[in-house]
Amino acid sequence: MATRRTPSKETSASGSPVSMADLARELGVSMTTISRALSDHHSIGPATKQAVLKLAKKLNYQPNHLAAALRKGKSKLIGVIVPYIEGRFFASVVHGIETAASKAGFSVIICQSGEDVEHERKNLETLLSAQVAGILISVSLNTLDFKHFEKVRKHGVPLVFFDRLLEGDHVNAVVLNDREGGYQATSHLLEQGCRRVAHICGTQHLNIYKNRRQGYLDALQRYGIAPDDSLIRDSNMTLESGAQCMADLLALPNPPDAVFAAGDTAILGALQLLKSRGLRVPQDVALAGFSNEALTQVAEPMLTSVDQRTEEMGQAAFRLFTELLSAEGTAFSQRQVVLQPQLFVRASSLRKDTI
Amino acid sequence: MATRRTPSKETSASGSPVSMADLARELGVSMTTISRALSDHHSIGPATKQAVLKLAKKLNYQPNHLAAALRKGKSKLIGVIVPYIEGRFFASVVHGIETAASKAGFSVIICQSGEDVEHERKNLETLLSAQVAGILISVSLNTLDFKHFEKVRKHGVPLVFFDRLLEGDHVNAVVLNDREGGYQATSHLLEQGCRRVAHICGTQHLNIYKNRRQGYLDALQRYGIAPDDSLIRDSNMTLESGAQCMADLLALPNPPDAVFAAGDTAILGALQLLKSRGLRVPQDVALAGFSNEALTQVAEPMLTSVDQRTEEMGQAAFRLFTELLSAEGTAFSQRQVVLQPQLFVRASSLRKDTI
DNA sequence: TTGTATGCGTTATCAG
DNA sequence: CTGATAACGCATACAA
Numbered sequence: 001m002a003t004r005r006t007p008s009k010e011t012s013a014s015g016s017p018v019s020m021a022d023l024a025r026e027l028g029v030s031m032t033t034i035s036r037a038l039s040d041h042h043s044i045g046p047a048t049k050q051a052v053l054k055l056a057k058k059l060n061y062q063p064n065h066l067a068a069a070l071r072k073g074k075s076k077l078i079g080v081i082v083p084y085i086e087g088r089f090f091a092s093v094v095h096g097i098e099t100a101a102s103k104a105g106f107s108v109i110i111c112q113s114g115e116d117v118e119h120e121r122k123n124l125e126t127l128l129s130a131q132v133a134g135i136l137i138s139v140s141l142n143t144l145d146f147k148h149f150e151k152v153r154k155h156g157v158p159l160v161f162f163d164r165l166l167e168g169d170h171v172n173a174v175v176l177n178d179r180e181g182g183y184q185a186t187s188h189l190l191e192q193g194c195r196r197v198a199h200i201c202g203t204q205h206l207n208i209y210k211n212r213r214q215g216y217l218d219a220l221q222r223y224g225i226a227p228d229d230s231l232i233r234d235s236n237m238t239l240e241s242g243a244q245c246m247a248d249l250l251a252l253p254n255p256p257d258a259v260f261a262a263g264d265t266a267i268l269g270a271l272q273l274l275k276s277r278g279l280r281v282p283q284d285v286a287l288a289g290f291s292n293e294a295l296t297q298v299a300e301p302m303l304t305s306v307d308q309r310t311e312e313m314g315q316a317a318f319r320l321f322t323e324l325l326s327a328e329g330t331a332f333s334q335r336q337v338v339l340q341p342q343l344f345v346r347a348s349s350l351r352k353d354t355i
Numbered sequence: 356m357a358t359r360r361t362p363s364k365e366t367s368a369s370g371s372p373v374s375m376a377d378l379a380r381e382l383g384v385s386m387t388t389i390s391r392a393l394s395d396h397h398s399i400g401p402a403t404k405q406a407v408l409k410l411a412k413k414l415n416y417q418p419n420h421l422a423a424a425l426r427k428g429k430s431k432l433i434g435v436i437v438p439y440i441e442g443r444f445f446a447s448v449v450h451g452i453e454t455a456a457s458k459a460g461f462s463v464i465i466c467q468s469g470e471d472v473e474h475e476r477k478n479l480e481t482l483l484s485a486q487v488a489g490i491l492i493s494v495s496l497n498t499l500d501f502k503h504f505e506k507v508r509k510h511g512v513p514l515v516f517f518d519r520l521l522e523g524d525h526v527n528a529v530v531l532n533d534r535e536g537g538y539q540a541t542s543h544l545l546e547q548g549c550r551r552v553a554h555i556c557g558t559q560h561l562n563i564y565k566n567r568r569q570g571y572l573d574a575l576q577r578y579g580i581a582p583d584d585s586l587i588r589d590s591n592m593t594l595e596s597g598a599q600c601m602a603d604l605l606a607l608p609n610p611p612d613a614v615f616a617a618g619d620t621a622i623l624g625a626l627q628l629l630k631s632r633g634l635r636v637p638q639d640v641a642l643a644g645f646s647n648e649a650l651t652q653v654a655e656p657m658l659t660s661v662d663q664r665t666e667e668m669g670q671a672a673f674r675l676f677t678e679l680l681s682a683e684g685t686a687f688s689q690r691q692v693v694l695q696p697q698l699f700v701r702a703s704s705l706r707k708d709t710i
Numbered sequence: 711t712t713g714t715a716t717g718c719g720t721t722a723t724c725a726g
Numbered sequence: 727c728t729g730a731t732a733a734c735g736c737a738t739a740c741a742a
Contacts, residue, residue, distance in 0.1 A: 019734090019735055019736085020736065021735075021736095029712080029713085030713045030714075031713090031714095031737090032712070032713060032714080032737085032738085033711090033712060033713080034736095035736070035737060036712090039737085043711060044711070044712090045711060045712085048711085060506060060509065062480065062483045062484055062506075062510065063484050063735090063736085064425070064484065064486060064734090064735050064736070065485050065486065066424050066425050066430065066485070066486045066734090066735080066736095067425050067718090067735035067736045067737090068735080068737075069421050070419075070422055070425055070718050070719070070734090070735080070736080071717080071735080071736050071738085072718085072736085072737070072738095073372075075421065077464075077485070084450065085446050085449055085450050085453065086443065086446045086447055086450050087446070091440050091441045091442070091446045092441055094440055094465070095440050095441050095467065098466070098467055099467065102466070102467070107464050107466070107481055107482075108464065108465055108466075109432075109463065109464055109465075110449070110463050110464075110465045111457070111462070111463075112450065112454065112457070125417065126462055128417045129417055129420045130432070130462055131420065131421045151415055151417075155372065155417065268653065294649075294650060295649065295650060295653045298623065298653045298654055299653055372719095374718090374720085375719065375720070376719075376720095384728080385728065385729045385730070386719090386721095386729085386730095387721090387722095387728065387729055387731095388727090388728060390720070390721065390722095394721085398727055398728080399727070399728090400727060403727090418720085419718090419719050419720070420720095421718090421719080421720090422719035422720040422721090422734090423719080423720050423721070424720090424734095425718090425720075425721095425734050425735065425736095426719080426720045426721045426722080426733075426734050427720085427722095427734085428734070
């Protein structure tokens with residue numbers, strides 16, 4: 001009857017993008033009816049609704065989220081930006097985010113900044129263009145200011161930081177209580193009888209490393225031990241750097257009897273160096289790391305480490321996003337969720353049992 | 356002049372979704388001109404083009420990909436489905452995919468099936484609804500048939516499998532030459548003087564485990580050794596399972612002098628069991644695994660393993676997708692890309708040097 | 711309960 | 727080289 005240019009191709013052979021209009025025409029009803037039936041609207045006859053659903057199945061109708069998002073002005077997409085997806089930490093957080101998002105009907109667009117702020121800026125633009133409903137991000141190492149996040153705010157897109165964020169900025173964020181983690185690890189070493197506890201720390205412009213270091217200092221103070229700057233070594237947290245720091249520490253006139261590193265890879269480097277020098281762990285030097293990576297349970301002795309609650313962090317980040325979404329006019333809100341770390345004590349620091 | 360209902364809000368305070376229409380109005384030109392300037396069309400005056408670009412920057416115009424995709428019928432999104440994002444292998448492949456995709460202007464939607472075919476089915480529908488330009492997938496462990504992929508084919512969306520795929524099905528895929536990998540690892544053990552080489556293998560309905568096993572058998576044959584069924588153990592590739600298999604093997608009347616496992620975690624379990632029994636690796640039993648996970652370099656001794664070229668696999672998968680995209684009518688094509696594995700020999704199998 | 715009409719932001723077709 | 731206009735698929739205000 002209708003002389004539309006789509007003369008009802010009986011054979012849905014190749015690409016068959018069947019739309020609501022197709023369903024409407026087939027059933028002889030209006031698109032509105034179709035829309036209502038599919039979206040479970042209340043004003044719809046049960047009979048027609050069933051008919052629509054049945055036909056939709058038959059023609060295997062697939063809703064077009066793009067069109068819906070365009071119309072409604074809000075999509076079911078969220079963007080996640082991480083420095084890199086490899087490595088247990090970020091992969092695990094992304095896992096948490098994706099799992100929570102998926103349950104809530106959101107899809108996740110994943111972006112990697114490659115630890116580069118310029119890439120990060122591009123990622124943000126891409127996500128805004130994709131009309132995401134929100135952005136969850138852990139900033140890159142060389143992100144030093146918030147300029148590029150202004151655009152996100154202007155677009156009114158909820159922004160949630162997780163783990164890494166710039167100090168002094170008031171934003172929505174989910175973080176670990178890194179200070180408490182540093183405190184726990186260091187206190188544990190001190191309780192094991194160690195008195196010269198060294199610290200291998202990361203770049204201090206990042207909240208996480210700064211706080212872990214502060215926790216280290218807190219513990220020393222609590223035990224009445226004056227901090228010794230020669231026992232605090234800057235590191236980029238790689239295996240090599242950890243080994244180098246350990247070597248430097250051993251070369252001191254008064255070397256440490258324990259080391260707390262702000263990362264597991266670095267502490268593994270330290271462990272390897274100690275073993276190559278014939279020193280015993282934990283008897284000669286006790287070790288504790290941070291992140292509770294898989295390698296901590298493969299190393300010998302197994303490495304004591306602070307767990308970062310990665311899954312919970314991902315869940316919490318997504319949850320915070322949804323809260324911002326329903327709160328609406330909260331472009332300027334500053335909600336912070338702080339997760340408590342958990343120290344996993346393993347052989348690398350258990351002195352009392354082994355001496 | 357124009358009495359549009361958007362009276363040029365001077366203060367772009369909160370949500371400022373500036374569109375092409377806004378730019379057009381501001382400059383007093385048509386939307387067509389704006390569109391052409393932004394998309395670098397040839398029919399456009401250099402002067403006007405500059406003016407448009409400048410204004411776009413000033414008002415920080417952000418293109419709406421959704422609208423463009425809706426109009427053009429093709430988005431710049433691709434979907435990636437993996438069993439889980441944690442673990443080095445999939446994270447690394449996703450890294451490769453995202454890096455390549457990003458360079459080509461595509462964004463990546465990540466989905467996890469959780470090793471469940473039902474979830475996988477939902478993921479596929481979600482991605483189709485999101486109007487992705489293509490889908491890259493590594494199937495879940497309990498995916499036994501291709502029913503749910505039919506829908507993808509009907510929609511004419513390019514589909515690329517990577518690593519895991521169902522045997523006997525002719526699809527576009529990027530895989531590792533697992534058979535060659537199994538052959539290399541086993542041959543290496545035989546060359547080290549081992550004569551009773553055992554194999555810990557995974558579920559045989561998956562191409563990867565089946566092929567690794569076949570490579571193992573190939574190597575035995577090449578060396579004129581008859582396969583011994585008691586030396587081939589089924590496993591779910593976990594740490595515990597690896598240890599259990601090793602224990603079973605040691606209990607044999609004639610235990611093996613080497614083990615090749617189809618996964619690194621399993622071989623680590625075997626290593627730990629051997630050490631707990633006071634046996635020496637590789638002198639008493641030589642070991643080789645598969646995947647070249649990070650743990651292989653943390654274990655002591657370090658574990659020999661087959662590298663899966665994860666980054667290349669990701670790149671190749673995306674590249675194959677783009678080829679399918681430009682080839683258009685290739686819903687039925689069956690392009691296969693096979694990557695060559697690389698054996699990393701480490702201490703766990705180096706007998707000749709250590710005896 | 712159902713239908714009609716309109717617009718979301720963009721691109722493509724056609725005419726100037 | 728530029729402009730008016732129609733679509734893409736869906737949701738909703740409004741009318742029936």
